[in-house]
Amino acid sequence: MQRLNRDCYLAIALLLGCGVFAWASFDIRQPDYGVLMPSTWPRVVIALLTVLSFIYLLQSLGASREAPETEYSQRRGLLGWLAYWRNPIICFAMFFAFLASLPVLGMLIGGISFVFVLMCLLGGWAPRQLLLHAVLAVLTVGSMWALFTFGLGVMLPEGVIYNPFAA
Numbered sequence: 001m002q003r004l005n006r007d008c009y010l011a012i013a014l015l016l017g018c019g020v021f022a023w024a025s026f027d028i029r030q031p032d033y034g035v036l037m038p039s040t041w042p043r044v045v046i047a048l049l050t051v052l053s054f055i056y057l058l059q060s061l062g063a064s065r066e067a068p069e070t071e072y073s074q075r076r077g078l079l080g081w082l083a084y085w086r087n088p089i090i091c092f093a094m095f096f097a098f099l100a101s102l103p104v105l106g107m108l109i110g111g112i113s114f115v116f117v118l119m120c121l122l123g124g125w126a127p128r129q130l131l132l133h134a135v136l137a138v139l140t141v142g143s144m145w146a147l148f149t150f151g152l153g154v155m156l157p158e159g160v161i162y163n164p165f166a167a
């Protein structure tokens with residue numbers, strides 16, 4: 001019989017966590033008013049995470065135990081570690097820069113610029129890619145901003161540069 005790899009153990013832990021979260025969702029108080037129960041959206045997210053964790057388990061059961069040779073295993077030291085983890089480091093640094101810029105730029109401009117710059121850093125700076133990144137950033141962040149602002153009535157951070165609700 002084949003031994004389980006680390007991914008299998010992680011997938012099983014994720015499935016157990018999803019089970020605990022699903023069980024805890026039954027402790028959410030149900031008010032007497034309203035049409036939609038407050039536990040609906042947490043249960044939808046938990047169900048989605050459970051399906052993704054189950055897919056992860058199935059993929060990890062089919063994977064071999066031998067780890068593929070990576071750039072990190074070939075280059076040792078700090079430079080090898082930085083080269084291997086370059087994209088996650090860029091993502092985290094950009095996200096912290098986005099959070100720091102929220103009081104000035106606000107959610108709309110800050111979100112669009114965050115998505116655009118992050119896509120350019122990870123995907124390239126060619127002229128055709130710049131146009132695609134700009135269109136995707138404006139459409140995705142703009143639609144999410146409009147959905148949360150107008151559809152759900154959520155007060156998102158307003159910036160100094162552009163405040164759509166200032167009198």
